[in-house]
Structure formats: C-alpha cells, structure tokens
Amino acid sequence: MRRFIGKCALYERFLLTRREGHNRVLSVTARHLRRHLLINGLVSKNWLVDVEQHLKRPDRIRIGFGPLSSLAEDESTVGVRKYRIDPIVDYINQSSSRYTAGFFWGADDIGNFDLIVLVKLFDVFEYSQIRSLKRQGKKIIYDIVDNPCNYRPTRVYHDSPEFMGMMDFIIASSPLHIKDMENIDVPITLIPHPVINLATSAPLQQTRSRIRLVWQGYSHNIGDMFSIHPILKRVAAETGRNIQVIYHTNARFSRGDCYEIWPWHICDWKQVLSSMDIGIVIKNRSDFYQARKPSNKVLSYMAAGLPVICHPSPSDELVVQDGFNGFKITQDEDWFTYLTDLIGDDKKREVISANAKQFALENFSIEKIGAQYETIFDRVFLGAS
Numbered sequence: 001m002r003r004f005i006g007k008c009a010l011y012e013r014f015l016l017t018r019r020e021g022h023n024r025v026l027s028v029t030a031r032h033l034r035r036h037l038l039i040n041g042l043v044s045k046n047w048l049v050d051v052e053q054h055l056k057r058p059d060r061i062r063i064g065f066g067p068l069s070s071l072a073e074d075e076s077t078v079g080v081r082k083y084r085i086d087p088i089v090d091y092i093n094q095s096s097s098r099y100t101a102g103f104f105w106g107a108d109d110i111g112n113f114d115l116i117v118l119v120k121l122f123d124v125f126e127y128s129q130i131r132s133l134k135r136q137g138k139k140i141i142y143d144i145v146d147n148p149c150n151y152r153p154t155r156v157y158h159d160s161p162e163f164m165g166m167m168d169f170i171i172a173s174s175p176l177h178i179k180d181m182e183n184i185d186v187p188i189t190l191i192p193h194p195v196i197n198l199a200t201s202a203p204l205q206q207t208r209s210r211i212r213l214v215w216q217g218y219s220h221n222i223g224d225m226f227s228i229h230p231i232l233k234r235v236a237a238e239t240g241r242n243i244q245v246i247y248h249t250n251a252r253f254s255r256g257d258c259y260e261i262w263p264w265h266i267c268d269w270k271q272v273l274s275s276m277d278i279g280i281v282i283k284n285r286s287d288f289y290q291a292r293k294p295s296n297k298v299l300s301y302m303a304a305g306l307p308v309i310c311h312p313s314p315s316d317e318l319v320v321q322d323g324f325n326g327f328k329i330t331q332d333e334d335w336f337t338y339l340t341d342l343i344g345d346d347k348k349r350e351v352i353s354a355n356a357k358q359f360a361l362e363n364f365s366i367e368k369i370g371a372q373y374e375t376i377f378d379r380v381f382l383g384a385s
Contacts, residue, residue, distance in 0.1 A: 066117075232258050244258060309329065
C-alpha cells in the first residue's frame with residue numbers, strides 16, 4: 001500500500017511540474033509527450049495504441065474529442081477526461097458499427113476527423129478556423145460540461161453567441177445550460193455524465209460505531225461544508241452515534257473535532273468512497289459556476305452505494321429522489337432531520353444505499369450515456385431524427 005501511495009505522489013509531482021511549464025511544453029515537445037499525457041487512471045499503457053488503431057479503420061466515420069491542449073490540466077483530477085471523454089471514446093470504439101473515436105490535441109490535428117466534439121474549453125480556436133472547418137463539410141458539436149471553468153480565464157459559452165451559432169449541436173450538462181442557450185438557434189439536449197466508479201463499489205457497510213460522511217471536491221469549496229458542523233454535533237447527541245466527516249480534497253492531512261481532511265489522489269478516490277456511509281454535497285446556487293455544475297459527484301456517491309444528502313444544483317435535482325436514493329436540502333434544518341433519520345436507522349440507510357447504487361448503475365452507466373452520444377452523432381452527421 002505504501003508503494004502504491006508513493007507512486008501516486010510521484011505521478012502528481014510530475015503533473016504539477018508539467019502544469020508549471022504547460023505553455024513551454026505544448027509549444028516545444030507536445031507531440032513527443034502526447035502518449036504520456038494521455039495515460040490516466042482509467043486506462044492501461046496500451047490504451048492509446050488501441051485508440052489509434054481504431055482510427056485507421058477506413059469504413060468508419062471518425063469522431064474527434066478535444067482539444068486536449070486545454071484539458072491537460074485535468075489529468076490529475078477526476079475531471080473532463082475521465083467523466084466526459086475517455087468513457088465515450090471507449091464506448092464508441094467498442095460498440096459502434098458506424099463510428100470510431102479518438103482525440104485531437106489542438107487546431108493542427110482537427111482536420112483528420114469527420115465529426116468534431118469540442119469539449120468545455122474552446123479558446124484555442126479562432127472563429128475563422130471554425131468557419132473553415134464548416135466550409136470543408138465538417139460537423140461540429142460543442143459539449144459544455146462545466147464551462148466556464150473556475151481555474152483560469154477563458155471564453156465562456158454564454159458570452160460567445162457567434163461561436164455557439166456555428167455549432168451543429170450543443171450538449172448540455174445542466175438544465176441551466178439549456179436556458180442560457182435559448183436564444184441560440186442550434187439544437188441542444190442534456191446528457192448527464194456517466195458513472196465511472198463501478199468496479200470498486202463496495203458491498204453495503206455493516207453497522208459500526210462510527211458513521212463516516214464523505215465530501216470530495218476542491219479545497220476552496222470546503223468552507224461551505226463547515227456550516228453543517230454544529231448540526232452534526234446535534235445529530236450525534238440525538239442518535240448517540242460517533243459521526244465524522246471526511247473531506248477528501250487537494251490539501252494536506254489535518255483533523256478537527258468532527259472531521260478529517262484526507263489528501264486526494266487519483267489512485268484512491270473510488271476506494272475512499274466505497275468505505276464511507278453517506279455522501280454529502282453543498283452547491284451554492286447563487287454562484288454562477290456552482291449552479292451549473294453537473295450531477296457527476298452525486299452520481300459517483302450513489303454508484304459507491306452511498307445515500308446522498310445534498311444542497312442540490314438543478315442537475316442534482318434531476319437525480320436525487322427524496323427518501324429513495326437520498327435527500328435534497330431546501331433549508332438548514334433539513335440537515336438535522338435527514339442526517340438523524342439516516343444515522344439513527346441503520347436499516348433505512350442500507351435500503352437507501354441499495355436504491356442509490358442500483359439507480360446509478362441502471363440509468364447512468366457508460367453504455368447508457370454512450371448510446372445517447374451516438375444518437376446525437378446520427379442526428380448531426382446522418383440527419384437522423
């Protein structure tokens with residue numbers, strides 16, 4: 001285990017070093033490093049070779065996802081690549097009789113594809129480049145994901161009507177994306193993110209003295225979660241249970257009176273989820289970015305067999321069903337009510353855990369979500385209804 005954690009730490013140091021020299025690396029040696037940059041926690045070392053072989057098939061329509069030059073900063077996170085690109089590429093290459101899928105690094109690579117899926121960030125392209133691709137007969141889809149991103153300035157979809165108007169289709173991750181695009185005359189539909197933590201989902205937790213709640217996310221959002229600490233103390237007094245929150249995040253280990261902060265590694269996030277009892281989320285709906293976040297965090301909790309208690313984004317509201325697979329918070333006192341209910345009744349928690357896992361796996365598998373993408377590709381490239 002120590003060796004495993006050591007490898008994770010070395011990998012993260014490599015990624016940090018790469019990010020610091022991001023622009024220089026891309027301009028000088030991007031093509032030589034590409035194979036290394038594309039390897040991540042989801043795939044084997046032979047995976048990219050397999051993708052390249054699929055793209056050589058002359059009888060298939062070629063679909064390209066990217067630009068990876070903008071998305072490379074997500075390599076050390078469960079970000080766009082892991083949730084939105086790699087699983088769909090794998091699904092297409094393994095299941096489709098019409099398409100083959102791969103990646104493009106930037107504008108220089110894009111011409112090799114028949115159908116182009118721009119994912120999240122599009123600031124590496126000039127509008128003239130998109131117009132040129134359209135004149136060549138290329139079909140272009142924009143997949144919003146969680147644009148605007150929160151870590152650096154970029155073009156944002158809702159302030160780029162000319163760019164959005166050149167798309168053949170737009171894929172949303174939130175109902176608010178669709179509302180934002182209501183004045184753009186381009187077809188749009190919502191496709192949720194697939195669950196990608198299927199293989200490591202653990203059996204239901206047995207009754208134990210300590211109940212662990214888990215939150216996974218960026219450390220700059222932890223402050224919102226601290227507001228429930230006084231409520232947790234009330235729940236502990238009411239139920240007689242020892243309650244602890246695990247904040248699994250990009251920060252050093254630390255401990256408080258009712259919580260611990262665990263350093264997040266791409267190697268262990270699935271295992272950590274599967275060892276917990278309840279997943280919790282607070283999304284600040286008054287914040288433009290948070291309000292438009294997709295439901296992937298909630299779904300990953302469910303796939304790990306965790307009942308979810310969340311202050312939801314509109315995307316979360318589409319998947320959390322009160323009393324069945326979790327609970328939605330509408331006022332602060334709901335935290336006390338729902339936590340007391342779940343922590344004080346082990347049988348009820350186990351039933352909701354089983355419901356949550358089954359719901360996530362049946363409705364948000366890679367196969368289900370991949371098929372939705374393929375339907376969009378048929379509509380855009382073949383004119384299918």
